[in-house]
Amino acid sequence: MQALITLAAFIATLGLLVSFHEFGHFLAARCCGVRVLRFAVGFGKPIVTYHAKNKTEWVLASIPLGGYVKLLDGRDAQQKITPEEELQSFDKKPLWQRSLIVAAGPLANFFLAVILFAMIYMSGAPQLPAVLQVPPESSVAAKVGLVEGDRVIGWQKLEADSDPVHFSGEFDPVPSWNALRWLLIDAVTAGDGFSLEIQAPTGGRFTKAFLVADLPLMTPEKDPLMGLGVLPKATPFAEWQILQLGPLQALFYASQRRGYGLFPRFPPG
Template structure:
């Protein structure tokens, strides 16, 4: 069962990444006036197909390991472009627009990563409590009575005092291992 959950989580994650990546290409192409013929998530036999009013074909395919955005392009010998639509072809656009369309997919993934990290930062991540393992029998910690399972709740910097300094005073709290480091 755990293997199925792992595979499903992997496919869902990959689907989100691929969709966002391809949508970056799609959005940039539309902004530059390039006609998008097909927006596909996955490869292989289509499971679901929808044709929009602007003649873009939206496809969800059976193998969810990638995707593509097919643009109107005069370099493709299989595409017959009427003269009225030549201005919407990818190859007829200036270099800066073609470059923008090509780089928009990776930039969209970068933007998605920034959003995810911001969400994780704002919502917080669980921290492991500072719980100790059993110390070596010959160690100072064992002689002081530290046992397995003891929890570190605070620490005090003794500075250069290493002798028999009393452990009294104010401690800095330690909520997790990350804070202890």
């Protein structure tokens, strides 16, 4: 029974992803004045067929493992295009419009992922807290004095000419270990120094700077976070915190979790 549920969930997920992908192509094509001959969800024998007034054929097929959008295109030998229809043909459109139509599918999947992640964060997602374990002896975290139980609550990028002793500006909040991990990987990859706002187990707060010269080198053989020494402490699930955000915050945060960096900062509450 569980195998059937898993298979059904896989098919439904694949169908959603493919349909949204193809809808991106469809929407871009219509916006650019290209006629869409067919929008098909699935392959094989059609189950349901609908002919719209704009001459697009909508098809739901028997094998829900894909789909496609068929455009009016003069390069297709099977299509007979009249002179009046050439203005609606894909191959007659400018390069930028053709490029937009091709790219619209992956872009649609990206936005779908952001929307789904945002819905998760709006409903509430359990998050491992950014409480640190004992840093390895030779790590940067050990050198700057971090200890087990320290909790990272804020993040600030260090500018190249900034004073690592006197920090300026506000720290961006760090809501969880997942958020901190992305920030650490981005910083090490880009070679950016940063400072952390720490809450000690005793309740006090202080800051620690990680300078560019101290960051571990990126190599295929080593985990940069091990060299950095900022690692999460094993925390019982009952002590995890629920991250629940408003709509705008959820959209910002979801775009960051996709790793595209569209929004460089976690929005303030």
